[in-house]
């Protein structure tokens with residue numbers, strides 16, 4: 001039976017962040033992948049999503065500037081052509097990811113890995129052993145268990161939609177719904193979002209979420225709050241969505257109600273690995289209840305946001321831990337998150353909800369930046385930043401932004417928070433002017 005120093009199960013951002021440095025440290029490494037090499041992010045997640053978003057951004061910019069002199073008709077999106085452009089990014093990913101591993105001396109095993117016992121796995125009928133295993137199998141879309149659930153499509157389907165249907169509905173008002181609804185709407189579809197309560201994007205500042213909802217509504221997106229969908233029926237080539245006192249006819253319905261961890265195929269019980277709600281249980285060294293097995297990325301049952309840079313951070317931590325460079329527990333910095341909608345909503349650090357609940361320690365400042373040059377020159381309808389500072393030190397500890405540049409602005413705030421940069425230090429730098437960076441002098 002072939003033996004390795006490390007076998008990594010799953011070739012997404014977490015798995016790949018470990019494979020190359022472990023191989024460079026002269027470990028004998030194998031990576032197992034059951035589906036597309038590269039995982040969710042570059043094949044059907046962040047990367048293709050941001051390619052598609054470019055068209056929404058362009059349309060928004062033209063729409064906003066029409067009122068102040070741009071004469072072009074509203075920019076139209078040819079969805080099929082845009083999809084063809086997206087495919088130029090995604091089509092090569094799997095092959096090139098596998099080739100990259102193989103050419104670095106890493107063994108690639110194709111198939112679903114499953115534990116046979118505490119130290120052995122099986123892939124496509126062959127057994128292997130390793131000193132350490134790292135499970136990085138990620139997550140897949142959750143599909144609500146309702147009558148007619150077979151009519152749901154999911155995020156993978158949306159990312160590969162050949163043509164935009166006339167009416168599109170998203171069930172679940174989280175990241176995917178706010179991002180996809182902006183795209184479907186921009187591509188000309190009648191767009192609906194159904195959320196089972198009145199708290200979409202509940203991890204974010206309520207006021208700014210309300211403003212994002214208003215902005216999307218102004219563009220034509222229809223939100224249905226407090227609707228618990230009970231059944232999907234067909235009528236010819238249409239779908240009928242039913243809930244108490246609610247009926248909606250749509251051409252396509254997408255489940256955007258969250259993701260579930262990929263654990264079933266692994267037979268974790270055979271290896272003595274405990275599963276918790278939302279993923280695999282681990283300690284602060286990302287070690288599972290089986291001491292030779294570790295976890296990284298979306299598969300982990302922890303509170304940190306499930307996103308690509310977190311998966312890579314965990315992968316890098318494990319490389320250092322397994323090669324003896326550190327014995328310390330994993331220590332996450334403040335982690336920025338962004339909803340790539342229209343406009344974008346981003347946050348980092350101490351949330352406004354936490355600051356409100358602990359007003360003894362934190363101060364919140366709301367800054368309407370709509371009339372600042374950065375945003376007014378784009379004629380954006382709304383641009384707001386909320387800043388949380390530590391009352392004792394005056395340091396920035398949290399920020400939330402709603403504007404077209406929020407995905408970039410939030411990274412500046414992240415750097416200032418993680419490096420504990422004081423307002424005085426910010427003021428001592430010279431920034432290219434006028435830019436979002438030169439605005440930093442005016443927030444805290």
Ligand SMILES: Cc1cc2nc3c(=O)[nH]c(=O)nc-3n(C[C@H](O)[C@H](O)[C@H](O)COP(=O)(O)OP(=O)(O)OC[C@H]3O[C@@H](n4cnc5c(N)ncnc54)[C@H](O)[C@@H]3O)c2cc1C
Nearest residue numbers: 010012013014034039040045046113137138297298307308
């Ligand atoms: C639509 C969408 C948009 C997103 N947008 C963003 C964004 O803008 N920014 C951001 O930071 N994050 C985004 N994310 C989240 C990001 O994609 C994930 O956090 C990231 O991919 C997690 O990496 P991972 O390596 O843990 O898992 P994955 O990337 O999911 O990789 C896991 C791999 O393991 C494989 N696998 C599963 N089971 C087995 C098995 N038994 N044996 C072998 N292989 C197996 C899977 O096939 C998969 O390839 C988005 C996600 C989605 C769905």
Ligand SMILES: NC(=O)c1ccc[n+]([C@@H]2O[C@H](COP(=O)([O-])OP(=O)(O)OC[C@H]3O[C@@H](n4cnc5c(N)ncnc54)[C@H](O)[C@@H]3O)[C@@H](O)[C@H]2O)c1
Nearest residue numbers: 144172173174175176177195196201256257258259306338
């Ligand atoms: N920009 C990004 O970083 C990004 C983008 C897309 C996805 N992701 C990742 O993928 C995950 C999944 O995204 P998502 O949008 O599917 O999930 P989500 O967890 O962000 O949101 C799910 C939403 O659906 C609601 N919901 C749950 N069950 C419902 C039901 N039966 N009916 C109606 N509403 C229901 C929830 O209250 C919540 O508002 C995210 O949590 C994130 O980790 C990240």
